[in-house]
Amino acid sequence: MTGRAPRLAELAVGDVIGTRTVEVDRARLVRYAGASGDFNPIHWNERVAVGVGLPGVIAHGMFTMGAAIGLVGDWAGDPGAVVDYQTRFARPVLVPDPGSSLIEVSGVVGAVDPESGTVRVDLAVTSDGSRVLAKCQAVVRLA
């Protein structure tokens, strides 16, 4: 963590909060499966994934969503300040073996609401040049 927490009064729509790159390989998916309890085999078994018509093993959408929000919590200085977080799952993240995929996360301030003491952060989450999460928005309570 670096610097002090952002203050609502000093933020404007369009401010960039930062960027982050998340690397995901099959081991990461197995770890997420165990931690989350989502053992759907399309997230770790190539045969099953191809059998249901996917190009290969894909990341849990909830892994991508969960990994992306870290940028916002760290920026706010307190992950507990995230009061609302939503997304649509636009495209799956294909995870090769051997190797890994990269998920690029960037966030900008989309709205500032002094009444409720919150800002909305709009996240752009892409992999291999395509947006994987759509309408990915977090509402953060700030002082």
Place this chain on the structure above:
Amino acid sequence: MPVNTAYAGREYPPGPVYEVAREKLREFADAVGADHPVHRDPDAARAAGYPDVLAPPTFAVVIAQRAEEQYVGDPGAGVDFSRVVHAEERFTHHRPIHAGDRLVTVLHVDSIVERAGLSMVTTRAEIATEDGTAVARVVSTLAVRGADPEAGA
């Protein structure tokens, strides 16, 4: 068997208590790469004004999915998991979930909408303390492809 639209509007009875444990939160934080110390260090969490280590913002999905199992695991609901794609997810936190919480979830099937060969199924998990204080809401939408493989895309 197609998704049974008669399940829309259902509310399930409260499930068993989910007891939030420090080591489970650490495991989940590790899995999503949440490095902030409030997820692991009770002193850091207390210094930030919380009673114990905090769950990452999407941890509530673990609790919600247990509740959702009552619905998706019911053969009568007609939700075939080999034809399911996760479409949308939303978390609303009335306060952060922390270690030591004892949480009870009530699951609602809010809507089942047929659209272009897909059934869009939206569930809502209302997570509260044992005494009924609201903690978090998890709204999840699944897209279920029809039995005809040409119908989905």
